[in-house]
Amino acid sequence: MGLKDQLAGRMPADLVTLVSDHFEVIGDVAVLSVPDELGPYKHLIAQAIASKRKNISTVLNKEEKVTGDSRTARYEILQGDSSVTLHHEFGFAYRLDISRTFFSARLANERKRVTDQVRQGEKVCVPFAGVGPFAIPAAARGAEVLAIERNPEAFRYLLENIALNRVTRNCSAVQGNALDTPCPAHTVFDRLIIPAPYGMDHALETLLPVLSDNGMVHWYTFRAKEQIPDLIRAFEQEGLRVRYSAPCGNVAPGVSRWVFDMARTPGL
Numbered sequence: 439m440g441l442k443d444q445l446a447g448r449m450p451a452d453l454v455t456l457v458s459d460h461f462e463v464i465g466d467v468a469v470l471s472v473p474d475e476l477g478p479y480k481h482l483i484a485q486a487i488a489s490k491r492k493n494i495s496t497v498l499n500k501e502e503k504v505t506g507d508s509r510t511a512r513y514e515i516l517q518g519d520s521s522v523t524l525h526h527e528f529g530f531a532y533r534l535d536i537s538r539t540f541f542s543a544r545l546a547n548e549r550k551r552v553t554d555q556v557r558q559g560e561k562v563c564v565p566f567a568g569v570g571p572f573a574i575p576a577a578a579r580g581a582e583v584l585a586i587e588r589n590p591e592a593f594r595y596l597l598e599n600i601a602l603n604r605v606t607r608n609c610s611a612v613q614g615n616a617l618d619t620p621c622p623a624h625t626v627f628d629r630l631i632i633p634a635p636y637g638m639d640h641a642l643e644t645l646l647p648v649l650s651d652n653g654m655v656h657w658y659t660f661r662a663k664e665q666i667p668d669l670i671r672a673f674e675q676e677g678l679r680v681r682y683s684a685p686c687g688n689v690a691p692g693v694s695r696w697v698f699d700m701a702r703t704p705g706l
Contacts, residue, residue: 444486449479457483464536464543465523467496469513484516496520498536513537527571530578532599534569538591540635541569548686548697549575552631552656555699556581560628565616565645566638569595570603572631577609581629585609586616617644630655636689649702657698660689666696677703 440459449457453476461470468487472480484497496518500511513521513536521537527546534541549571556562558580564573567585569592577583577600585600587593593613600609617640630649634641634657642657649655655678661669663685670680678700685694 441483441486441490444490445479445482448482453479461487462543463491463494464534464541465525466494467498467518467521467523467536468494469498469500469536471500472516481516488517496523511537528575530571530574530603532569532571532574532595533602534595534599535591539569539589539595540592541571542687544687545571552697552699553579555654556629561625561650562629562631563627563645563648564631564633565641566633566635567596567611568592568633570599570609572633573609573611574599574603574605576629576631577605578603581608583609584625584627585611587611587613588615617641626650626653628653630657632656633658636660646702651702653702655698655700655702657700658686659696659698660693661696662692663694670698673698673700679703 441457442454445454445457456473456476461468468491472483476483480499487497488494497516498513498521499516501514502512515521522535525532525534525541525543528550532541553572553575556576556579560581562576562581562583564576564583565586567573567587570585573583573585585596587596590613593611596611600606600611625648627648628650630645632641632645632655639659666683670683673680680698680700682699684697686697688694
């Protein structure tokens with residue numbers, strides 16, 4: 439039974455049609471965005487979600503989109519008492535506070551696609567590392583990983599998750615701005631995984647000098663579909679061979695998060 443069916447007769451019929459069955463689940467927390475028209479019924483909707491999914495103990499209403507250097511949004515707790523949760527993903531566990539850190543469960547398959555390419559012994563750098571969903575699986579595959587995160591709250595959880603997932607031997611973390619945090623002396627990386635926030639397109643140019651010849655970079659940016667062919671041509675003119683590109687979910691009308699897997703041409 440869908441939410442609309444659960445709420446039929448408990449809300450005006452014209453408003454029931456506005457209720458969406460689509461919401462994000464992070465650990466035991468459901469995250470939804472309640473339209474203004476449904477504001478008077480938001481707690482009723484939260485109760486219906488919690489009763490439908492027994493693994494959900496907290497329901498959050500996203501009141502503002504992700505903004506700022508910390509990449510956090512503003513949430514209202516509709517049900518439950520905490521935005522802290524433990525999220526499980528492909529055998530890994532991530533503790534986080536949804537209200538203080540950025541995390542998208544919807545990118546789980548994309549993260550696995552990328553980290554499955556990591557080979558044992560590689561040197562991998564993950565700027566904008568968040569609570570560790572790229573860095574930790576890469577380390578578990580035997581890579582030597584450097585994770586960089588600016589948000590103090592996310593960094594605290596990153597350290598906790600590195601220990602929780604038992605990858606402390608080969609995953610180190612640095613708190614700071616990924617674009618001006620110095621890497622260890624003379625270090626070059628075989629692979630860069632760069633889940634750059636919106637508006638950080640200059641990060642690619644800044645970070646490329648630490649990528650080895652024939653190294654791989656997984657670059658995330660936000661674009662409209664019609665911009666992609668010109669962007670690929672620009673990458674290739676700079677000596678980056680685009681091996682794979684795909685959208686990873688819409689973030690605004692006509693705009694998606696895109697990933698580009700690119701190999702660096704020697705001599706770039």
